[in-house]
Amino acid sequence: MTAGTITPENDTTGARAPQTKATAAARIVGVGTASSEHRYSQQELLDHFAIEDPKIRSVFLNSAIDRRYLTLPELDAHGAVIEESQGELLDKHRRIALDMGARAVRACLEDSGLDPADIDYLCCVTTTGFLTPGLSALLIREMGLSPRTSRVDVVGMGCNAGLNALNAVAGWSVANPGKVAVALCVEACSAAYVIDSTLRTAVVNSLFGDGAAAVALITDTQDTAHSAPASPAGSGSPRILSFASHLITDAIDAMRFDWDDSQGKFSFFLDPQVPYVVGANAEQIIGRLLDGAGLRRSDIDHWLVHSGGKKVIDAVRVNLGLTRHDVRHTIGVLRDYGNLSSGSFLFSYERLLQERVTRSGDYGVLMVMGPGSTIETALVQW
Template identity: 80%
Template sequence: MTTGLSGTGTSLLELPVPDRKNDLGAARIVSVGTATTENSYSQRELLDIFNITDPKVRSVFLNSSIERRFLTIPPRDADGNCIPEAQGELLAKHERLSLDMGARAVRTCLENAGLDLADIDYLCCTTTTGFLVPGLSARLIREMGILPRTSRVDVVGMGCNAGLNALNATASWAVANPGKVAVMLCVEACSAAYVIDGTMRTAVVNSLFGDGAAAIVLIADSPDTAYAPADVPAGSGGPRILGFASQVITEALDAMRFDWDDAHGKFSFYLDPQVPYVVGANAEQVVDRLLDGAGLRRSDISQWLVHSGGKKVIDAIRVNLGLTRHDVRHTIAVMRDYGNLSSGSFLFSYERLLQEGVTSAGDYGVLMTMGPGSTIETALVQW
């Protein structure tokens, strides 16, 4: 479930043919590691566990293109019914699951890079499924034994698009601190963000999300190591991050939101039925802006790693960008096996791409996430 690769840096305006003389000034992804919670369930198993009998709700679950998801089910009473969890209990669950999954993902990505906890210079933690003060980064530093001097930042509440927001910040830190080790962690305990009732609104949300964490190591080359492969961490060949492009769809600001639900006394996620079409209609302009900055066209992109936001979202992105099902094969596979993992979904797809072993030096890739705002985030990478 883990793969580690690394590469060298370049600039956004680089020509399609890689040039070692221009390798300075970009962060590269050295390795990736993922983790989930303990138990996975099929959609039919979840319908039975939560005693969902409404035909319309069952149809939402069974036609989601999801086969299994990792979740942590609430405790049950003597009759086998799930006991409702108060907001305080959900926050405690978020902390417990996030620390466990997050620590395992971080350890794995470090191991794949041939690094230790003591090598971490910067830690960026991203989550939407709970709120902690001090943040998850500080708690991981204490629980894992990461050096207290480690610089850190927490990206909280941005939603499914947040992995690329955090990657932008982490890559910028790496470039400003060449040769130092930056770790970015996306951890989402979606089991801690559920509302259980019989409404269609919650049925759509409850049919989608699963627990998962993904971490990557980023390093930017420094002048004294850029031309010395022996000094580069093991597993050379990973992609350089060339640039980012973002689009906030302001007219759809409330189409995806996580806010307080007075009826249930807890936070609840809302998805507007029009989200797939709104996101799809805006995908072209942000992707083309990303590629225009590097003098590229969509046909120049060998690998597309799109957030597994849901069947309709994936289809809308694919149709509007003119992509094939093969182009989004890893997005579809992650959706099938894990559901929507929120901010870390695209890194699970990235891991599968590396395991596939089909990338070649010079290949370009586009990373794409979508979430509340409504927002589309993109990044351009090159192997």
């Protein structure tokens, strides 16, 4: 394994390299999550949709998912699912996303000791519906945030979008020290389903769940940076050190939304080769991320990987030489929520903080993947 910028002259002991360039960095000062109202086991979902096809049942029951939060279409008097039009799905998206998003932001603010009036910048991420005005404007009105709040909406990027947004929000935070920036990922996956008897839709329908996650960022002003104490053992508030991106252009159609004329709605497609494509490219981008900081993979104390699915997690773990313990939160979030798209890694981040195992000086890697095909990463330090 390469040591990046560490050389024998400056590292003869194998110890992790110090950060030699002192630059302003945004800190994650709070996190909050929320789900939709109803939780279902995979068996309950098979029963609700009266799915008898053994191949489709196998996809559901061998997904490493125990339960998910979803808002299902109602049944008619004969027990058949009432079909939802694209317009009805967009209405569902708006309703669920506003509810989950507001609750996630409030939980994040409570975790960080902030009030809604403290938010200076709001970035909202979603792939499960389209709204104009966007979620950011609707949430500012819904939550009574200041109409002066700066905002941006990231729509349609997919499961990787949470880290794309975090990159942009961290940049805004560094440019506006002392101000509060919030990144919110809201995915009402219940509003992005096509119900039919094909294996294509079965893979998607067996995987995704509703969820929202928010993080608050602050960059210390010069005065507070000089006077701030080191983070206590078990605390949150890691600094965001750097990002690295990798677009796998040969697999640009491997994850995509298509318009389905027969259904009159959008349909999401997942190529079965996605796990292997992601796994094959994981080492390259992690090497680049860590080389820039003069670190080895063995220097990373905490790994927070997107809960993209059992095969995706296994491919990343094998290619990076990670243990099941390293990705325990990734596995746990998939088991308890399914794939939450852009916010999955923040659910894992919240679970890590709840363990209270982070220590001052620990390094962490955030890693997500999605349409493009794309792998996005970030390096943080407590």
